[in-house]
Amino acid sequence: MSLPRIAVDAMGGDEGVQTMISGAALARRRHDKFKFLLVGDEARIKTALDAHPQMRGASEILHCEGVVSGEEQPTRALRRAKTTSMGLAVNAVKTGDAGAAVSAGNTGALMAMSKLALRTMPGIDRPALAALLPSLGDNDVIMLDLGANTECDARNLVQFALMGAAYSRIVTGREEPRVRLLNIGTEELKGTEQLQDAAARLREATGLALSFDGFIEADKINRGSCDVVVTDGFSGNIALKAIEGAARFVTDLLRNAFTSSLRSKIGFLVSRPATELLRHHLDPNNHNGAVFLGLNGVVVKSHGSANPTGVANAVAVAARLLEDDLTQRITADLAALRETRLRSDGDQGEAA
C-alpha cells in the first residue's frame, strides 16, 4: 500500500535534530514504506541525514528557520506558526502534503496550532490528548485527556470515550474496547456532577462500538482490566504524572537497594536479565507517542526527552493511525452516537 508521508518537526524536543532524524530512520528500518517530510533547518537536517543514507530517497526537506521554544506561550507561538518547523509540519497535514505530523516540541503550542490548522472533526467539541500506558494485561491501556482541556463537561467526556475506543480498537483489535471513567470511587454517586452525568449518558447509549464498564479508581489503571480510561485533562495529567513519578521512585529505591551492599550488587548482576526486563517495560520510550484525537488529521506528540527509539515509536503510532484511518472510525462512531437518544441533548452544545 502507499502510505502518505509523515511530516517530522525536526527541531522540536530537548534532544535536537540528530535524535529526531535518527528516530525517523529507525522507524523506517522497521517499515521501509515510510516516507518523510523533514521540517526545519536544512543544513542541520542534511548533516543529521549523513548518518542515515537509506533516508535520502525517502525524505524531502522543508526548510525554515523558526523554532518554537519549550517555554513559549502557545498564543505567541500561534502568531508565528507559519515560520516555525512545528507550524509548517502541522500545516503540511492541512494541505495534504503529509498524512500526519510528529513533533517533540512544546505541547501547548502544538495543540493550539493543530486545533487552528486542522479544526475539530464534525461532532467533536474539543480534541483530547491520548497516550498509551503499560499495563499488566495483554495490551497497553489508553488514557485521555491528558491536559488539553483543564475542565470538561459530560458531553466532552462522552466524546473522549468514543475517540479513545476508536483508538483502542486499532491498538487492541477488540471490537468493543472496555471503557471506564476515572473517578474517586466506583459507586454511582461518587465524584463530580459531570462524571455522574457522563456515566449516565454512556450507560444509556446503544450501538456504540465500546463496552462502558462504569468508573475506575486511579490505582486500577494499569491492572489490565480496562482498555480506555476517560478523564478531564486536569485529572488525567495528575494521574499520568503520578504514575510516571511513582514508577521512577520505585526504580530509584531499587537502584539504591541494589547498591547498598556487596551482596546486593552481586544479586543485581545475577538477576540483570530480570531487571532489564523491568527497565524495558517501564522505559517511557517504549510507550512514546501521544495523539491529539478529534482533529481532521493525525498529530502525534513525541516526549521532549525521547531518544531515537522513542521517536521511532511516535512515528510508528502516526503511521498506524493513518493506515487504520482513525478519523474515519471516529466519524462512524459519532454517527452511531447520534442514532441513540443522546441525539436529543443538543442543548448542551459548546464551541470547541
Next chain:
Amino acid sequence: MSLPRIAVDAMGGDEGVQTMISGAALARRRHDKFKFLLVGDEARIKTALDAHPQMRGASEILHCEGVVSGEEQPTRALRRAKTTSMGLAVNAVKTGDAGAAVSAGNTGALMAMSKLALRTMPGIDRPALAALLPSLGDNDVIMLDLGANTECDARNLVQFALMGAAYSRIVTGREEPRVRLLNIGTEELKGTEQLQDAAARLREATGLALSFDGFIEADKINRGSCDVVVTDGFSGNIALKAIEGAARFVTDLLRNAFTSSLRSKIGFLVSRPATELLRHHLDPNNHNGAVFLGLNGVVVKSHGSANPTGVANAVAVAARLLEDDLTQRITADLAALRETRLRSDGDQGEAA
C-alpha cells in the same frame, strides 16, 4: 507525661477485631504510656485481649453492638452513629473521654461523624484528609486533601496549606515546611482559577509558619523537594491512588521478572536484602494513618486492609498529634493568617 487515652474502633476494617487489638498492643509495646478505650463487641474484644495480657491494665472496653459497614452510605451511618463502634469512638473525643480516635472503617462515614461530633475549628471551613507518603527525602511528604472535599475553592486550599504545614512541622521538625500546590504545570498561569487564586493568596501572605514554593507536578510528589502537597480532594485521591497503583504495578512486574528464569530466581535470593528493603519502604503499613485535619479533636483513619503494624502506626500518629497539640498549632497559624491582608477577603466565606 500523662497522655490522654486513644479510642480505638475495634470493629472497623477488613481484618477484624484481632488486628485492631494486636495493632494497639504493638503500639503499646513501643510506648508503654499509651492507654486505650476499646469500642465494640465486648466478648470479641476480650477474646482478642487474651493474647495481649499487658493491654489489660491499659484498656477500658466500651461495649456496643452496631458496626458501620464498608458499603454503608455516610448519611445512613450518621443517623445511627451513637449505636456504632465508630460513632462512639468519635464521641469519646467530643466528651473528652479520649484524646483521639482511630478507626479503620468506612472513610465517608468516619468523616461525616467526625465533622458532626467535633465540628471544624474556628477559622476552618472544611476539614481535610491528610496522609504521609514515602519520599526520596529525609522525611515523608504530607498530601491533603485526599477525598474529603471533591471540590475546593481557593480559601479551602489556603486553609489546607496551613493545616498541612502544622502537621508537617510535627513530622519533620522544620520551622517552615515547604508547601506546594498540586497542578498540571509550574508556570503561574497553569491550572484552574481556584489554584491560581490560592497561589496568589499564599504568595502574598506573610507571617505564616511555612514556605510557599509555588506549584508542583504529580511526578515530583515523592522526590523529597517538598514537605506538603496541597490539592482538592478529587485530584488528591487520584494522585494518591495512582501512586499506590503504579508502585504495585512495578513490584508486580519485578516479581514476574524475578520468577521468569532460574537465573533470575537465584539473583532474587542473593539480592533478597535489597528487595526486602524495597518492600519495607513501599509497604503501605509503614505509612499508615491518615488524619482528618481541621476538627476540634484528633481522628485518624487506618487503612481498611492494614495489618497490626499498620494499625500500630496509625495509633502512633494519633498519639503524636496529641502530644504535639496539633489543634493548638493550627489555631496559632490561623491567627497569623488573619494578621495578613488575607483577612480582608471574608466575602468568600463558606459554611463547613
